Amino acid sequence: MNPNLSRLQPYPFEKLRQLFKGVTPNTRYQEIKLFIGEPQHETPLLIKDALASGLDGLAHYPTTLGSPELRRVIAEWIERRYAIDRVDPETQVIPVNGSREALFSFCQAVIDPSATRGGPPIVVCPNPFYQIYEGAAFLAGAEPRFLNTLPDDDFAFDFDTLSEAEWQRVQLFYVCSPGNPTGKVLALDDWRRLFELADRYGFIIAADECYSEIYFDEAAPPLGGLQAAQLLGRGWERLVMFSSLSKRSNAPGLRSGFVAGDAATLKAFLLYRTYHGCAMNPAVQAASTAAWLDEAHVRLNRQRYREKFAAVTPILGAALGAVQPDAGFYYWARTPMDDGEFARRLLAEYNVMVLPGSFLARDANGSNPGAGFVRIALVAPLAECLDAAERIRSFTSNLQD
Numbered sequence: 001m002n003p004n005l006s007r008l009q010p011y012p013f014e015k016l017r018q019l020f021k022g023v024t025p026n027t028r029y030q031e032i033k034l035f036i037g038e039p040q041h042e043t044p045l046l047i048k049d050a051l052a053s054g055l056d057g058l059a060h061y062p063t064t065l066g067s068p069e070l071r072r073v074i075a076e077w078i079e080r081r082y083a084i085d086r087v088d089p090e091t092q093v094i095p096v097n098g099s100r101e102a103l104f105s106f107c108q109a110v111i112d113p114s115a116t117r118g119g120p121p122i123v124v125c126p127n128p129f130y131q132i133y134e135g136a137a138f139l140a141g142a143e144p145r146f147l148n149t150l151p152d153d154d155f156a157f158d159f160d161t162l163s164e165a166e167w168q169r170v171q172l173f174y175v176c177s178p179g180n181p182t183g184k185v186l187a188l189d190d191w192r193r194l195f196e197l198a199d200r201y202g203f204i205i206a207a208d209e210c211y212s213e214i215y216f217d218e219a220a221p222p223l224g225g226l227q228a229a230q231l232l233g234r235g236w237e238r239l240v241m242f243s244s245l246s247k248r249s250n251a252p253g254l255r256s257g258f259v260a261g262d263a264a265t266l267k268a269f270l271l272y273r274t275y276h277g278c279a280m281n282p283a284v285q286a287a288s289t290a291a292w293l294d295e296a297h298v299r300l301n302r303q304r305y306r307e308k309f310a311a312v313t314p315i316l317g318a319a320l321g322a323v324q325p326d327a328g329f330y331y332w333a334r335t336p337m338d339d340g341e342f343a344r345r346l347l348a349e350y351n352v353m354v355l356p357g358s359f360l361a362r363d364a365n366g367s368n369p370g371a372g373f374v375r376i377a378l379v380a381p382l383a384e385c386l387d388a389a390e391r392i393r394s395f396t397s398n399l400q401d
Contacts (some may be wrong), residue, residue, distance in 0.1 A: 007138045011131060016343070019356070023344055029351035032388040035343075036355070037180070037330065037377045038160050041250040041304060044297040050290035051254075057282025064279045065270060066095035074258045077292045081212075082227035092236075093111060094270055095280050095288065097143070098255040099210045099244040100132055106240070107136035109272035110204050110265070111171055115264040119143070119170040126157070128181055128361035128370040130208065133174040142171065142323040146364040151332075155184035159197065161365060170203045178211040178222055180330045181360055183325020190226035198238055205312040209242040210257065211328040213248035216306055221325045226261060236262045240269075247329070248298055249291045255301055256280065256288040305329055306383050308378050315389040316376070319396045331376040332357070336399055339374055349398075350391035 010018075016035060025031060065071070071089035078087045087093065096102035099141075111121050123137035127146035137144040145162060149155040162170070175194065177186040186194075198205055207225035215222055225241050244257035259266065280288070309324050316322035322333040335342040339356040346352050357373030378385055 003137045004141065004239045008135050009131070012355060013028050015359045016353075016355060018201060018340070019340055019344060019351075020347060023348050025347050025351040026349055027351075029391065030387075030392075031351050031353070032380060032384050033353045034376050034378070034385075034388055035353045035382060036254055036379075037247075038379060039247055039250040039329075040379045040381065041301055041323055043254075043378070043398050044249060044291070044294070046294055046297070047249060047251055047254070047287045047291050048200075051287035054283035054286025057286065059280060062279040062282050062285065064094075064274045066280055067282075067289075069283050070095055070280075070285045070292075073289050073292045074260070078226065078260055081221070082224045082230075084226060088263065089258065092266065093258055093260045094266055094273070095258050095285065096242075096273075097278055097280055097284075098246065098252075099208065099242040099257040101255075101278065102242055102257065102259050103130075103132050103206065103208060104136040104139075105272065105276060106206055106242075106259070106269060107133075107140045107142070107172055109269045111137075111140035111142050113141040116172070117168075118165055119169055119186060122162075122166055122169045124162070124170055124173040124203075126174070126176060126179065127364050128357060128373075129174070130176060130180050131360070134362070137172075144362075145170075145202050146362050148180070148367070148369045149182060150185065150369055151182075153180060156190070157194075159193065167197070167201050170201055172206060173198065174206050174208060176208040176211075177225070178209075178214070178325070178327035180208075180211065180328065181330045181355075181357070181370075181373075183211075183328040183330055184224040185326040186228075188223060188231060189227055190221070191225065192232055195229065195232065195234060195239075202238070204238045204240065204262075207239065208263075209241050210244040211247055214305055214329050215238065215327040216302075216304060216309070216324070218299070218302070223398070229353065238262055238265060240265055245288060245291050248301070250297075250301060251287075251291065252286060254284055254291075255289075256284050304382070305378065308382050311382065312385050312389045314384070315393050318394040319389070320374075322376070329378045331378065333374055333376060335372055335374055336396060337371055339370070342374060346395055348394065351397050352388045352391050 361370030
């Protein structure tokens with residue numbers, strides 16, 4: 001067996017299952033699940049109809065590169081969404097089976113274990129982070145390095161965490177904007193600094209942007225990595241973005257997204273994927289094409305999240321000091337006690353499930369930046385979110401009595 005498998009930590013939701021063992025929820029309350037970032041708004045009918053209409057495609061093997069129509073539609077969406085001058089659908093776009101599988105397999109394709117001195121290659125991750133980054137690094141034979149992102153620093157990367165010798169070994173840098181779980185959106189100056197480091201040390205940037213379409217001001221969508229590069233007058237060398245329909249279109253079960261960016265990097269990634277055997281189902285391609293072509297359902301989706309945040313933020317602000325994030329659908333809220341104990345007691349006393357922040361981070365530089373926080377996913381219907389928020393307020397009020 002691959003010895004690196006032993007380095008993988010239990011997934012956060014497995015840790016949560018273990019944490020909740022032996023907890024008996026208060027049956028006076030209906031269960032409300034706010035621990036997982038699974039959209040619970042309905043999948044638009046236009047996507048379901050396109051999926052059903054595309055079933056004849058099951059009679060054919062799909063190509064790894066996907067259909068020309070889907071690549072064209074994605075390229076045109078990127079151009080519209082990010083005000084990009086030109087995206088080549090032949091060389092700068094690859095459809096993938098959700099951003100999760102692509103974020104993992106991308107690391108396997110780009111890491112070269114023989115190309116560094118003084119130790120194995122390094123993959124840099126934000127901390128807290130999406131655990132796929134860490135697992136991808138381990139199974140590629142690399143070492144993850146975590147840069148703590150803290151609220152006191154507005155969740156900015158502390159690039160000085162790494163020594164010069166460590167920067168020399170960096171081959172891949174995962175960045176998530178809007179961030180999971182913090183909701184932080186990188187500004188142009190943040191991208192400028194990251195590009196400078198990539199130019200100096202030659203690493204690839206993997207920009208995870210799967211939350212990019214959940215934001216609050218229709219006139220000010222979050223800045224993307226490809227867009228930042230264009231605004232700074234540079235090309236997309238060693239820069240690839242990852243996007244998904246899961247959050248944007250309430251279709252997590254569709255397993256559909258794309259990667260886009262540097263043509264040379266994507267050419268190598270395509271070769272890897274050809275052998276990996278991960279071509280997208282033709283019916284899913286048809287549904288994805290319909291989804292990327294339509295923005296009306298995406299605007300409606302954002303409006304629903306805006307309504308929930310507007311209603312819930314005052315309540316959770318009073319209870320936990322929670323604030324509305326830059327984007328995305330998570331609160332990253334401080335807890336008045338150990339975050340694991342907070343989650344256990346909240347379930348036991350009020351039947352609300354949230355995720356301890358320490359499960360989403362690693363000890364780095366003497367601390368776990370997720371400790372003392374919980375991630376609250378505002379994915380349930382408005383009434384449930386309000387009910388959960390009131391229960392959390394009652395719970396924290398009782399702690400103070």
